[in-house]
Amino acid sequence: MPLLKVDSLTKRFGGLTAVNDLSFAIEPGQIFALIGPNGAGKTTVFNMLTGLTPFTSGTARFDGQELGRLPSFRIAELGIGRTFQNIRLFGRMSVLDNVMVGFHCRTGTGMWGALLRPPGARREYRRTEEQAMELLKLFHLDGIRDELSCNLSYGQQRGLEIARALATQPRLLLLDEPAAGLNITETETLMGQIARLRSGMGKTILLIEHDMKLVMGISDRVMVLDYGVKIAEGEPGAIKADTKVIEAYLGTGFRGAHAGS
Amino acid sequence: MSRRKVLFGALAAVVLLLVPVFVTDDYSLHLFIMTAMFMMLASSQDLIYGYTGQLHLGQAAFAAIGAYITAVLMIRFGLSYWLVMPLSGLGTALVAMVLCIPTLRLRGLYLGLATLGFSEIVRLTLIMWNSVTRGPMGLPGIPAPTLGSFVFESKISFYYMILAFTVVTVVALQRVVHSRMGKALMAIRDDEIAARAMGVNSSYYKCTAFALGSFFAGVAGSFYAVYISFISPDSFKMMDSFLIFAMPILGGMGTLIGPLIGALILYVLPEATRVFAEYRMVWVGLLLMITMVLQPKGILGGVRALTERLRARKSIEAQ
Numbered sequence: 001m002p003l004l005k006v007d008s009l010t011k012r013f014g015g016l017t018a019v020n021d022l023s024f025a026i027e028p029g030q031i032f033a034l035i036g037p038n039g040a041g042k043t044t045v046f047n048m049l050t051g052l053t054p055f056t057s058g059t060a061r062f063d064g065q066e067l068g069r070l071p072s073f074r075i076a077e078l079g080i081g082r083t084f085q086n087i088r089l090f091g092r093m094s095v096l097d098n099v100m101v102g103f104h105c106r107t108g109t110g111m112w113g114a115l116l117r118p119p120g121a122r123r124e125y126r127r128t129e130e131q132a133m134e135l136l137k138l139f140h141l142d143g144i145r146d147e148l149s150c151n152l153s154y155g156q157q158r159g160l161e162i163a164r165a166l167a168t169q170p171r172l173l174l175l176d177e178p179a180a181g182l183n184i185t186e187t188e189t190l191m192g193q194i195a196r197l198r199s200g201m202g203k204t205i206l207l208i209e210h211d212m213k214l215v216m217g218i219s220d221r222v223m224v225l226d227y228g229v230k231i232a233e234g235e236p237g238a239i240k241a242d243t244k245v246i247e248a249y250l251g252t253g254f255r256g257a258h259a260g261s
Numbered sequence: 262m263s264r265r266k267v268l269f270g271a272l273a274a275v276v277l278l279l280v281p282v283f284v285t286d287d288y289s290l291h292l293f294i295m296t297a298m299f300m301m302l303a304s305s306q307d308l309i310y311g312y313t314g315q316l317h318l319g320q321a322a323f324a325a326i327g328a329y330i331t332a333v334l335m336i337r338f339g340l341s342y343w344l345v346m347p348l349s350g351l352g353t354a355l356v357a358m359v360l361c362i363p364t365l366r367l368r369g370l371y372l373g374l375a376t377l378g379f380s381e382i383v384r385l386t387l388i389m390w391n392s393v394t395r396g397p398m399g400l401p402g403i404p405a406p407t408l409g410s411f412v413f414e415s416k417i418s419f420y421y422m423i424l425a426f427t428v429v430t431v432v433a434l435q436r437v438v439h440s441r442m443g444k445a446l447m448a449i450r451d452d453e454i455a456a457r458a459m460g461v462n463s464s465y466y467k468c469t470a471f472a473l474g475s476f477f478a479g480v481a482g483s484f485y486a487v488y489i490s491f492i493s494p495d496s497f498k499m500m501d502s503f504l505i506f507a508m509p510i511l512g513g514m515g516t517l518i519g520p521l522i523g524a525l526i527l528y529v530l531p532e533a534t535r536v537f538a539e540y541r542m543v544w545v546g547l548l549l550m551i552t553m554v555l556q557p558k559g560i561l562g563g564v565r566a567l568t569e570r571l572r573a574r575k576s577i578e579a580q
Binding site for chain 1: 433436437440441442443444445447448450451452454455456457458459460461462463469473515
């Protein structure tokens, strides 16, 4: 059974159809890439899957559960975590606190627990702190745990966003252009990290990315959107060769460039 | 670091407990009492705005609600203050929760305007609801709280009472801020959409922060009622809401100590410059302007930035 099954998903903003009758399925353990030109509706798909944008029609089932009317925080609880294309960290909070917020849906101390601080609440807080530190280590951010996240470099902020999303303990992780703005070395590090999320942590990943080397290098399956419509879906090799995709997005130079390298 | 904090705390406790020994004239002690009450109001204001990012301009209205609940329950029903005080806080929190229903969708300036409108509704209700509030005449003769045979009448006894309330408020807020809930509040402040995507039920937490902040405002108002023993719709004016709003900003928002510093300055300064009569608010305005231009993060924010720079310089020199 697929982990995520989307059927005829459609979103209209007034007269504009941002996503049109989109269907796809992601199997557990897959790295599934969503590519396409700017404005193709990729981020809209993410926003619908995470409850930030209501759909106009269609269904999306995550592990059998319909996501349609669920608020964002419930979807996070179900196990869909995400990052944002235009980094959305909690700027005036420390690096550590950013990740600790991610653990929110996996912990339970409420207002009374905070006020009265029973032993259980203290234990939970300490455990959360330790788990958050472990995630920070994965992204080499443990040394700057007390720094405000707005003071981090761009690459560090990208890493922190992924660490924070992982803290929600997602089964499906949505990464929205994780390599945007990264240099070649940083992108390569990121590729390794994403591959490890799957192999080491067993995460299923849905990825939006413009860096074709990254997409073609790590994805099991690629889907191409253009003007909100799916124009192709398949294995990276097949997508690279697809004439419709080359015309709409990759450009005719792509095949040649890759053949050369 | 934490040992230094403990030491500082112990020193502050001794100083605060000994205040009535050194401050013997009633007027000065009154200033201490009122400052502490404003510290309570400013700290709880900071939970709502500084930590959760909800622009709130009605803290004085919440204090008024708490004060009136106390006055009515004590005068009409003769209930004990120790029952009435928490009820005043809870009643105020309940009003805040009801206010949340329409204002939850509002953000920034729009929320600020809504809370301002709410303050006006409270003021008019207090004036019009004659049968309960006696309108503009106010409610005199609020009985003094008693504890066994001890009657809270002297300024000294009220000083210790408000000191205890303020300490409890600050400790409670400190605990909330350094908890899962506090982090959720700050996340909402910094980016509500991202907070929701991380599993934070933002509506719930915005309401909870609003209710908790107004609970302490209600208790502060309740204290005022028994301390002055008379309240009227003029006891807590809109100007007080603005002053309470400015306190954490001046002292440093989201710092716990900042609102206390802000309350000290913004309450004591107008009183200390009473000789200038109606011009005294000019000084307050000037101080606010200068601080905001020189140090937008408030006084404590400025101090922290400075110590951080010094520490950075030291570590560079050490290398």
